[in-house]
Structures are given as C-alpha cells and as structure tokens.
Amino acid sequence: MSSFKSPRGVRDILPPETARWRALESQFAGVCERAGYGELVSPMFEDAGVFARLGEDTAVVSKEMYDFFDKKGRRMALRPELTASAARAFIEHHPEVPWKVWYSGPQFRYEQPQAGRYRQFMQVGIELFGVDDPHSDVEVIALGWEFLRSLGLQDMTLLVNTLGDSESRSAYAGVLGDYLAESELSEASVETALKNPLRVLDSKREQDQQVIAGAPSCLDHLTSEAADRFAAVRSGLDALGISYEVSPRLVRGLDYYTHTAFEYVSNSLTSAQNALGGGGRYDGLIEALGGTSTAGIGFALGADRILLACDTEETFLLSETLLDVFIVDITDGQAALTLSQELRSAGISADRAWGSRSLKAQMKAANRSNARFALIVGTDEQASGTVSVKDLETSQQTQISQDAIVEHLQSRLKQL
RNA sequence: GUGGCCGUAGCUCAGUCUGGUUAGAGCGCCGGGUUGUGGUCCCGGAGGUCGGGGGUUCGAAGCCCCUCGGUCACCCCA
Numbered sequence: 080m081s082s083f084k085s086p087r088g089v090r091d092i093l094p095p096e097t098a099r100w101r102a103l104e105s106q107f108a109g110v111c112e113r114a115g116y117g118e119l120v121s122p123m124f125e126d127a128g129v130f131a132r133l134g135e136d137t138a139v140v141s142k143e144m145y146d147f148f149d150k151k152g153r154r155m156a157l158r159p160e161l162t163a164s165a166a167r168a169f170i171e172h173h174p175e176v177p178w179k180v181w182y183s184g185p186q187f188r189y190e191q192p193q194a195g196r197y198r199q200f201m202q203v204g205i206e207l208f209g210v211d212d213p214h215s216d217v218e219v220i221a222l223g224w225e226f227l228r229s230l231g232l233q234d235m236t237l238l239v240n241t242l243g244d245s246e247s248r249s250a251y252a253g254v255l256g257d258y259l260a261e262s263e264l265s266e267a268s269v270e271t272a273l274k275n276p277l278r279v280l281d282s283k284r285e286q287d288q289q290v291i292a293g294a295p296s297c298l299d300h301l302t303s304e305a306a307d308r309f310a311a312v313r314s315g316l317d318a319l320g321i322s323y324e325v326s327p328r329l330v331r332g333l334d335y336y337t338h339t340a341f342e343y344v345s346n347s348l349t350s351a352q353n354a355l356g357g358g359g360r361y362d363g364l365i366e367a368l369g370g371t372s373t374a375g376i377g378f379a380l381g382a383d384r385i386l387l388a389c390d391t392e393e394t395f396l397l398s399e400t401l402l403d404v405f406i407v408d409i410t411d412g413q414a415a416l417t418l419s420q421e422l423r424s425a426g427i428s429a430d431r432a433w434g435s436r437s438l439k440a441q442m443k444a445a446n447r448s449n450a451r452f453a454l455i456v457g458t459d460e461q462a463s464g465t466v467s468v469k470d471l472e473t474s475q476q477t478q479i480s481q482d483a484i485v486e487h488l489q490s491r492l493k494q495l
Numbered sequence: 496g497u498g499g500c501c502g503u504a505g506c507u508c509a510g511u512c513u514g515g516u517u518a519g520a521g522c523g524c525c526g527g528g529u530u531g532u533g534g535u536c537c538c539g540g541a542g543g544u545c546g547g548g549g550g551u552u553c554g555a556a557g558c559c560c561c562u563c564g565g566u567c568a569c570c571c572c573a
Contacts, residue, residue: 084546087564138571142496160573186573191496193566195573202573267570284569331572342573350566356573381573409531438531446533457531471533 088190088198099397100201103230103382104183107203110226111181114218116205119180121164127156129167132367137334143188145198157187162335162361162377163368165206170370176209183382195352195384204358206377208365213308216339216360216376217315223356223378224321227343230385231394234347235355237321239313240329240340242277242297243305245363248337251300252276262290277330283351296327305338312339335361339376345388355388356380403492405450406431407441414456414466418484425485427492446471451495452488 085091092100108118127146133139145157158164161182169178183203190196205222207215224237242248256276264272264279265286272279280291301309316323323341331340342357358378365373389395404422406429408415415431422429430448432441438457445453455467455476466484468491469476479487 084564143571188572190571191569192564193568196571200573204573265569281571282569351568351570352572354573379573384573407532437526439533440526442533444533453533455532459531467532469532474533476532 086198088192090197095397095400098400099386099395100382103385103395104203106229107183107226107380108181110222110229111205114179114222116179116181116207119165119168119182119206120184121161121168121182122158123185124155124157125164125167127154129163129368130156130159132364133160133163133335139188143190145187145189159188160186161202161204161379162206162364162375165377166208166361166364166368166370166375169208169373170365170368176373177215178208179205181205193352194350195348195381195387197383201382202356202379203382204356204377204379206375208375209373210376211360211362211374213311214315216312217319219358219376219378220312220316220339220341221319221321223343223358223380227355227380227385230389232345232347232355232385232388232392233394234345234392235388236344236346237323238326238329238342238344239316239323240297240326241301241305241309241312241338242330242336242340242359243301243309244337247297247301247305248277251295251297254295254300255279255297258295259290262293264290275334280328280330291328294328297330298325298327308338331357331359335364335367337362341378343380345384347388347391348384352384354381355384399449401428402430402448402450403428404452404454404488405429405445405448406454406456407438407445408432408456409435409438409441410456410458410461414461414481418454418456418466418481421485422488425489427485427488451492454484 127144130144131140139159144159147155149155161184165180165182181204183201185199185201187199189198192198205219207219220237220239227235243251252275256272259268259272259276259279263286265282265284268279268282268284268287271282277297279287280294282291298306298309313325326342329340329342330336331342336359338360340357340359343355345353345355356379358376360374360376362372362374364375365371386395404427406415406418408431412435419429419431430450432444436444438455442453451471453469453471455469457467460466460478463478464481465478466481467476467478468484468487
C-alpha cells in the first residue's frame with residue numbers, strides 16, 4: 080500500500096516554524112488594532128458568485144477557483160482572496176462606516192505551484208469601507224508598510240500608481256488598446272490586449288518589454304479630479320516620510336480596482352514571486368456585489384512570501400523556545416508525574432523525560448529542551464523528600480525540600 | 496496549461512556521464528567512556544522498497560518510458 084502525501088501545492092508547517100507564523104499574525108494584529116481595525120473572521124468558502132463578480136476574465140476567477148457543488152447542488156468556492164468576502168459581509172451586516180477590519184487566514188487558488196506560490200496560502204490584510212478621503216489611502220498604505228518594516232525587512236520598494244476613476248480608466252484603456260493593436264506583441268498578449276489592454280502591462284515576456292516601455296502612461300489620461308486625488312495621496316505619503324516609486328505600469332490583477340493601486344515589492348527575493356502584497360481602492364466593488372455604492376480600500380499581504388523575504392534578509396527569525404524547568408526522575412517516575420503537574424498549575428513551564436532512561440540521557444534531554452533549571456530526583460532525594468535544582472547555565476546545584484519547590488522556583492525565576 | 500532542471504538515511508548532500516560484490520559522508524538520533532549530572536571530546540549503534548510503476552539487461556540508484564512531487568521561467572498573483 081502506498082502512503083499518503085499532502086496534495087500538490089500545499090504543505091505542512093510544523094513546530095517550531097509554526098511559532099513564527101503565530102508571531103507574524105500577532106504582530107499584524109497589534110499594528111492593525113492600534114489603528115482601530117477589528118478582526119473579521121469570514122467563512123473559508125462562499126457562494127461562487129461572490130468571487131465571480133471580481134471579473135469574469137481574471138484568471139483568479141476563470142481558471143484558478145477551487146469551486147465545487149455542495150450536497151444541495153449549490154456552487155461554492157474556496158475563497159481565492161478575502162476582499163470579496165469582506166465586501167459580502169459588509170453588505171450582509173450593514174455595519175456603520177467607516178468599517179475597519181483586518182483578517183488573517185488561508186486562501187486557495189488552483190495554480191502551478193512554485194516557491195512563494197502555493198495552492199493554499201496565508202494572507203493577512205485590511206479593508207476600510209465607507210471612506211474616500213485620500214488620507215484613508217495613505218493610512219492603509221502606511222499601515223502595511225510599517226508592518227513590513229516592523230518585521231525588520233529593509234530591502235523593499237513601495238510602488239504606487241493610480242488607475243483613475245472609471246472615466247479616466249476607460250479613456251486610457253482606449254488609447255492603450257489602439258497603441259497595442261499597432262505593436263508587435265507576443266501571441267498570448269495579443270489576446271489579452273483585446274480583452275483587457277491594461278493587463279498587458281503586467282507581461283514579463285521578453286518580446287513585449289519594448290512595447291510596454293513605449294506605451295502611453297495612464298497618468299497622462301487622468302481626469303483633473305483623479306489627478307488631484309492622486310496628488311493628495313502622494314503628498315500624504317510624503318508627509319509621513321514614506322518613500323515610494325510611482326509606477327505607471329502597475330495595474331493590479333483584479334478588475335475591481337479604481338484610483339490608487341500599490342504594491343510592496345521585496346528586492347531580496349530573486350524569483351518572479353517578489354510581490355509581498357498589494358492593494359488598492361475598489362470603489363465599485365460593493366455595488367457590483369449588490370450593495371449600495373460604497374467606497375473601499377485595502378491590501379493583502381502574502382505571509383508565505385513575507386517569511387521567505389525574512390529568511391533572505393535574516394530577520395524575524397525563530398526565537399528559541401524557553402522552558403522554565405525540565406524534570407529528571409531516575410526513580411520510579413512518580414515525582415516527574417506529580418511535580419510537572421504541580422509546577423504547571425503554578426504557572427511554571429515544565430517538561431520532562433519519559434521512560435526509565437539513564438540520568439545522563441535525561442540530562443541531555445534537559446539541555447536540549449532549553450530549560451533554565453533541571454529538577455533532579457534520584458534515590459537520595461526521594462528518601463529525603465527533596466529535589467535537586469540545577470541551574471543549567473551556571474551549573475550550580477542546590478537541594479530543596481519538595482514542599483518548598485514551587486515557591487523556590489518562583490522566586491528564582493523572578494530574579495532572572 | 497506550456498517548457499527547463501531536480502527527486503539517494505530525519506536534514507544537507509556524494510555516488511548516475513563510463514550499469515557489476517553487503518549504497519556512502521556530515522549533522523541529528525540512540526548507547527557507552529565504572530558508583531547519580533547536560534553543553535565539548537572519544538568510541539560504538541540504529542536508520543534507506545535510491546519518489547512510485549513499468550521496461551531493457553545475466554545484473555539498474557545509474558539506461559529508456561510513464562507517473563507523482565519539488566523547483567525555475569512563461570502565465571498568474573500574495
């Protein structure tokens with residue numbers, strides 16, 4: 080019989096690495112909650128229609144959705160992203176605006192896996208509904224940036240662009256479409272150009288690079304309102320001292336974006352998967368999902384990639400797990416059994432060795448456990464109702480009565 | 496979905512080109528170095544259907560085909 084392995088493109092995260100994931104999430108939670116965002120927990124799957132509205136010709140919807148029919152024949156989909164779910168929740172519960180939420184959790188896309196790209200991947204992100212003040216764009220962009228910086232990441236670039244309002248966007252799409260129609264594009268891009276010319280700007284094919292470099296800029300086709308709005312966002316970022324690059328080629332993959340679009344790029348990741356996260360304004364999304372017109376902006380960050388970038392920048396590394404005591408019992412094991420329980424109830428972290436292994440073997444285990452103290456119970460201690468407390472850093476050892484052990488350890492741990 | 500590279504002990508890898516007795520190393524793990532003491536050192540040990548299946552051959556980790564997985568690029572995006 081063959082044994083099972085995890086499916087393609089998904090993976091296990093084991094301890095101690097899981098502690099790093101939890102630390103990342105809790106740091107993100109802290110950053111968000113200090114800015115007035117509350118946590119949103121939404122379902123892992125939704126009616127597939129929720130995601131279909133993201134744009135019928137985006138690959139996320141047309142090719143990569145993990146969709147299925149449930150037992151009643153309803154078409155459901157594992158969420159490929161969280162903005163649509165958040166928008167659906169917003170419409171369903173009509174909370175008061177501004178509605179500021181953060182989230183964290185797995186998303187699913189049926190893609191060709193490679194480093195930094197998995198079929199189940201973890202994102203953290205925020206959404207801010209009901210505000211179209213340009214300073215809200217600045218708050219959101221800055222929050223993501225500060226979070227990434229707080230992890231110790233240095234080698235990053237913030238890219239900012241605007242797609243303008245729908246008037247600007249369609250004017251630009253027309254101009255760009257005309258330009259592309261007369262250019263020598265790769266075969267695949269010719270097709271893309273017909274459906275959504277903006278998306279061609281994302282192409283990395285060698286053949287398209289020259290065409291893209293010479294393409295008209297979306298910034299030249301903004302209405303004056305859209306241009307003013309972008310200027311306000313930029314001056315807000317300037318005021319906060321956040322440096323960024325204006326990237327007129329930055330068009331985000333999902334169709335619901337309007338106005339501000341941004342991306343956090345890691346320069347330390349050499350692969351094509353170097354975008355740590357991105358987001359933008361999606362003022363039309365709520366309406367597309369059947370709600371009343373509401374402004375919105377948010378971002379999502381890929382936790383898998385963030386940790387890859389942390390690896391290459393050697394930051395946010397796994398800290399050693401610390402343990403207060405490790406119990407070594409070379410008698411009948413009764414002391415290990417009761418002591419570990421007693422210490423844990425008193426708030427002292429305690430681990431122990433199993434089986435009747437030699438003192439030497441148990442001391443090795445104690446050392447490996449990173450415990451500060453080893454509690455040793457041998458025949459002498461058992462006879463006298465004591466326990467030997469060995470400081471594993473200084474190697475100093477004292478014998479303490481079992482009745483006084485909790486108090487003794489508490490005071491010594493407090494002194495550290 | 497398309498193409499390139501890769502898959503040997505828990506981990507990192509040698510061995511594959513030039514098929515040939517019991518498949519190796521380092522780290523890790525387990526045990527020992529005499530009465531009950533970890534980290535260093537010394538000695539010993541366990542652990543592998545060579546990703547899986549089929550084929551060629553007297554003989555396959557090695558050659559061929561298929562398949563699964565990883566990785567890189569396109570694509571897509573976080």
